[in-house]
């Protein structure tokens with residue numbers, strides 16, 4: 001299971017090299033080691049819903065086009081999918097890419113919106129909430145970590161063995177890609193309302209135009225493929241998942257003051 005990456009859509013404008021380094025060069029390094037291993041492992045790795053880019057057909061299906069990435073981050077994840085194709089084709093590596101949809105929950109990434117919104121609401125700081133042109137809603141198919149873990153296990157359990165040995169392909173091997181989302185997009189402003197209720201604090205909302213730095217307006221997963229292949233079925237709605245996150249956040253950081261650290 002390969003989850004290491006430079007994640008985050010907007011940071012790619014600040015530090016593009018880190019995306020190339022981790023998501024492309026790092027992934028190739030890993031595949032080079034795996035292709036020569038004996039036996040070769042089967043690999044399940046993290047792609048991203050961001051590969052759908054400017055695709056407007058919803059919900060996003062694995063069959064939809066992914067040739068219009070809106071950020072360098074998305075482009076490097078899409079490159080990973082093409083690189084996976086090459087190593088599968090030449091060396092017989094079994095590869096499964098999982099397109100995660102805005103994963104959240106305890107022990108999550110502090111750079112993600114739900115996480116720093118929580119921190120800023122508790123500190124009384126304002127939070128920037130993006131909206132699209134003509135006051136258009138920005139929404140995400142937020143997916144709870146426990147559902148993602150179940151999807152990862154399902155992908156691992158159903159991955160067929162790699163077929164190569166000694167750096168040579170012996171037979172065709174698995175090459176798969178699955179959406180792992182929640183299938184119910186929620187507007188970012190609703191996410192903030194849920195956090196306000198859970199934290200019992202009114203947020204200082206700063207509504208801003210969606211910056212032109214790689215964000216897409218909307219994500220929504222079609223998960224029928226993962227359901228068919230390994231019974232993937234998310235069960236946590238955003239309200240329930242954020243409740244668990246907030247409980248963790250408060251117990252981890254202890255108090256508002258400590259959350260400054």
Ligand SMILES: O=C(O)[C@H]1O[C@H](OP(=O)(O)OP(=O)(O)OC[C@H]2O[C@@H](n3ccc(=O)[nH]c3=O)[C@H](O)[C@@H]2O)[C@H](O)[C@@H](O)[C@@H]1O
Pocket residue numbers: 007008009047048049050051100101102103111112113114127128129130138139140188215219
């Ligand atoms: O689904 C995915 O593939 C991606 O999900 C997230 O990307 P994103 O959905 O942009 O997650 P956040 O950065 O947490 O943003 C969530 C929502 O809040 C909005 N947002 C973000 C930041 C902000 O200051 N204000 C704001 O309204 C964004 O436009 C977005 O709609 C992860 O950061 C990516 O690593 C991952 O690949």
